[in-house]
Amino acid sequence: MIELQGICKSFPGVKSLDQVNFSARAGEIHALLGENGAGKSTLIKVLAGAYTPDSGMITFASVPRVWASPRQAQQAGIHVIYQELVLFPDLSVAENIFIGHAPRTRWGLIDRKAMIRKTESALAQLGHRLDPRARVGDLSVADQQMVEIAKALNHDVKLLVLDEPTAVISGKEVVALFERLRRLRDRGVCIIYISHRLEEIFALADRITILKDGKNVRAGSVKEFDRASLVTAMVGRPLADLYPPRPPALPAAPVVLAVCDLQALPRVKRVDLEVRAGEILGLAGMVGSGRTEVAHAIFGSQPRQKGSVTLAGQDVPPASPAESIRRGIGFMTEDRKGEGLLAQLPVYANMTAPDLARYTRLGFLQRPREVALATRDIQRFRIAVPGPTSGVWHLSGGNQQKILLSRWMAIRPKLLILDEPTRGVDVGAKAEIYRLIRALAAEGVAVLMISSELPEIIGLCDRVLVMKEGRVMGALAAETLSEEAIMTLATADAPARGEAA
Structure with a gap:
């Protein structure tokens, strides 16, 4: 043809x-x-x-x-x-x-x-x-x-x-x-x-x-x-x-995020979870299981009807993304073009957007400080871009994702929520993003990661919760992770014994 x-x-x-x-x-x-x-x-x-x-x-x-x-x-x-x-x-x-x-x-x-x-x-x-x-x-x-x-x-x-x-x-x-x-x-x-x-x-x-x-x-x-x-x-x-080596299991680290009896209707009916410092916790399940809605409810971009969210022992108020950011929660959305990137603004503005007060003096943004941070992070995250004043829309998916990662790292988060962090990203860029995520965890950041790609969940996460119809069906430790084990829980009729229903 x-x-x-x-x-x-x-x-x-x-x-x-x-x-x-x-x-x-x-x-x-x-x-x-x-x-x-x-x-x-x-x-x-x-x-x-x-x-x-x-x-x-x-x-x-x-x-x-x-x-x-x-x-x-x-x-x-x-x-x-x-x-x-x-x-x-x-x-x-x-x-x-x-x-x-x-x-x-x-x-x-x-x-x-x-x-x-x-x-x-x-x-x-x-x-x-x-x-x-x-x-x-x-x-x-x-x-x-x-x-x-x-x-x-x-x-x-x-x-x-x-x-x-x-x-x-x-x-x-x-x-x-x-x-x-x-x-x-x-x-x-x-x-x-x-x-x-x-x-x-x-x-x-x-x-x-x-x-x-x-x-x-x-x-x-x-x-x-x-x-x-x-x-x-x-x-x-x-x-x-492709995946960085998983570090050996260490004594239990402090709990950074604790979610108890979370309800955010119609998709999230009851969810309990904990993420510890330095841990990458995966959230798996079929489309419509409520994974993304859990992330939004934790971050405050979706209202919750019931349950509590605490970060380092302090309550996180519902429906308040600004307060979540102030307390140290970063959220990289699955829709980088619709909800993540600021398409008309340059690289440096995309990186500093969540914490403009840090770059403001006497009510005016200090562009040299923004550019300095962006210049540092372009090197740190190996972002292929001409410079901090360049646009973001023409960049590859991998480089756009790295910009969003650097944005949330700039607020020095205690918890970083990643929803489909490698969607639309090529294999080589995936390996770079996996390296960055593992490096963040090594610095003590608690990571909650949602992904539809089971090899990604298995290769990167220290522990995985599997959801179905708004509930946690079971938990899997790193040594028991497999596609079969995840799918068994994702299609089960009832939660595994001892897990939240």
């Missing part, structure tokens, strides 16, 4: 693609893998007509091509669904799918009945039901993705590219997405799938191509790889080096 030979693409000071070869067949799901900066995005933009290669050849449907624009590539049957969906939230599902080419009546007016009928047909091909008249801004992210895919089908798509499609969905939504992608594959559509979640690759892909530093590393059938060989090819070091 698509073949790229000897593709080179350079930008000022950077050679993004260096003699890259790539091919994907009709009726297959082809995974394109690599760390951030490996050249994946540049290759996709060359393939889709957004970039013109400096050299090399593109062959699509057996015909040599030189795309003049992304529109020309789209008209040929190539459609890219980026991680940031390109939809109009105030328009309906049907209007989004047919924007720019709506069916017309013989009088030249938009034929809304035909548009709704064709929208229903496109969604039916995906096995998905949506009201064509529904406002897109009111839909879930999973439903919005289906609208994007239906839009592609409406263009007679031959090649569909998905960039990190599961970064903002999980659980049943991921299962549904995979079923629909397999259905498209079986219809002969060529699908290129980009993801940092390696378990998805083995569940979905037929073949794999790996890039590193703008060059081909390895390609082949998914059956030729295992998790260890994938990681080694992508980052150049073994899987065993």
Whole structure:
């Protein structure tokens, strides 16, 4: 379906693609893998007509091509669904799918009945039901993705590219997405799938191509790889080096966070937990189990109806994030773009945001002090950014996460809550973030970590609580951690004996 030979693409000071070869067949799901900066995005933009290669050849449907624009590539049957969906939230599902080419009546007016009928047909091909008249801004992210895919089908798509499609969905939504992608594959559509979640690759892909530093590393059938060989090819070091060593068990440290009989309806019904100084406590469970809501209730960004939260023996008042920060609680949200980063502000302002009083004198912010802190933390956290006055929006997911980590470390926290700390982050950056988290714990910070990636929970946490339907179902010590043990508790009918119900 698509073949790229000897593709080179350079930008000022950077050679993004260096003699890259790539091919994907009709009726297959082809995974394109690599760390951030490996050249994946540049290759996709060359393939889709957004970039013109400096050299090399593109062959699509057996015909040599030189795309003049992304529109020309789209008209040929190539459609890219980026991680940031390109939809109009105030328009309906049907209007989004047919924007720019709506069916017309013989009088030249938009034929809304035909548009709704064709929208229903496109969604039916995906096995998905949506009201064509529904406002897109009111839909879930999973439903919005289906609208994007239906839009592609409406263009007679031959090649569909998905960039990190599961970064903002999980659980049943991921299962549904995979079923629909397999259905498209079986219809002969060529699908290129980009993801940092390696378990998805083995569940979905037929073949794999790996890039590193703008060059081909390895390609082949998914059956030729295992998790260890994938990681080694992508980052150049073994899987065993991904997680920092867990320190030996020490005598019980002081309790930093104590949560008793916490209730934050509708998701959190009853939760007890403790986190000690220097401990990384994992919070696992299926989507909808209440993990994130527990974090918000502790931090005060969600009201709690019942229960107590104490930090170092002192009560933390409900619904008061500012007071939580003042007392020494940091919270890195799972939604770094929607709730974490200050997109229009530079790096230094993102780092100092929680504690501006520290950088204020006589009512005025002292920018040199903010910049000095940012300069120090850029080096400390190994953040790849031109400088403290640079913007944050264009940075890789890993570097954005490091900025948020440095933000909360600046308040010298007693407790750091991390919700999906490596979401949308490549394998190499994950290893760096894991190192930072373990280093923070070694300094005595209590860490409460939520993650949907079980290998991450197992590799990093000292102890794990497993939740289901707003309750803690059981606890697992480091030596008993396994995916099977976690899933057994996550799907149990009743809490394990001795645990909170």
